[in-house]
Amino acid sequence: MFRHMAAALMALALVSATPAAAASPRLTPAVDREVVFTADGTTVYGTLHVPEHRPGKRLRAALLLPGSGLTDRDGNQPPVATPNTLAHLADALADDGVATLRFDKYGTGRTGLGAYEGRPEELDYPAFVRQAQAAYETLRDQPETDPRALTVVGHSEGAMTALLLGGSVHPRPAGLALLQPQAIRMLDLVALQLKDQVAEATRQGQFTRKEQRTINAAIDAGVTSLREGRPVDTTDLPQVIAGLFEAFQGPSARFVESDDAVYPPDTAAALRPGTRVLLTCGTDDVQVPCSTTDALTKALRQAHAGKPGRVVLPGVDHLLHDADHPDTLAPSVLDALSRFARH
Known part of the structure; x- marks a missing residue:
């Protein structure tokens, strides 16, 4: 009898203890929330992604910044290019418990041209930086985010913008992720890209070596003319390259001049020492060869930026893909981003 009673009491004790030991707080489910903020009189629309989390917990958070051109909040230029770069980055960071904000910059998505409607020629690069600053402040003020644990993740031109934010916003970001960054002056990068394309066309027999040298010299002269505010002589340039230089002198002239004025390695000096x-x-x-990031990598070391520093991604292209993953982020990208986010 006593043996049965002892067994019953033991069973009761186990039943009573199990719920308390296994109890866990109910998690708030993941959600995408439309966010609206104002920059220079323009209403800007974006998406805040909040991953699953414990109620009341303040989350690490990242502002996502797109590359150049008419690139929207998801990292797309519809209908021509839809790689979903920023949407994929948001998903990857959510897996590590990081909330993200991405937005439609000027000329894209729901934001459109905003205050610059009818006068797009007045848009310059600092306007995009101010828009990103307003987005950072919006992310900082969200009820789910921890203002002491904010990061900025920028792709291509967005990485240069991230660098500028890193030395100017408050509170200063705990970290910056510069993914395939624009790390030299804009027109220097354009000239490098054009010369590479001309070299490839020469290898395919479209130009002679002499013609290649003539075109390269004309490209250099065109860059000099743009920087000195003189008309570009397009006589020796192929039509497609001539058209690009003509566009640089047209409605986008103010943007090109102001973007080219930024030398990314110089901006590293404004970072708070120890910024990851x-x-x-x-x-x-x-588009952005590894060699173009050498000077910026050196400047970051001199500014005493924190690790991990530069990470070379074998087989990865500008859109963060590799041969086995042409439509999603390459595993090496996901690994580098996850290591960065976890620390």
Whole structure:
């Protein structure tokens, strides 16, 4: 009898103890929330992604910044290019418990041209930086985010914008992820890209070596003319390259001049010492070759930026893809980003 009673009491004790030991707070489910903020009189629309979390917990958070051109909050230029770069980055960071804000910059999505409607020629690069600053403040003020644990993740031109924010916003970001960054002056990068394309066309027999040298000299002269405010002589340039230089002197002239005025390595000096910085470059990136990030990598070391520093991604292209993952982020990108986010 006593043996049965002891067994019953033991069973009761186990039943009573199990719920308390296994109890866990109910999690708030993940959600995408439309966010609206104002920058220079323009209403800007974005998406705040909040991952699953414990109620009341303040989350690490990242502002996502797109590359150049008419690139929207998801990292797309519809209908021509829809790689969903920023949407994929938001998903990857959510897996590590990081909330993200991405937005439609000027000329894209629901934001459109805003206050610049009818006068797009007045848009300059500082206007995009101010828009990103307003987005950072919006992310900082969200009820789910921890203002002491904010990061900025920028892709291509967005990485240069991230660098500028890193030395100016308050509170200063705890970290920056510069993914395939624009790390030299804009027109120098354009000239490098054009010369690479001309070299490839020469290898395919479209130009002679002499013609290649003539075109390269005309490209250099065009860059000099743009910087000195003189008309570009397009006589020796192929039509497609001539058209690009003509566009640089047209409605986008103010943007080109102000973007080209920024030398990214100089901006590193304004970072708070110890700011964690991830800089990635892909060996298959023909738009931003790894060699173009050398000066910025050195400047970050001199500014005493924190690790991990530059991470070279074998086989990865400018859109963060590799041959086995042409439509999603390459595993090496996900690994580098996750290591950065976890620390």
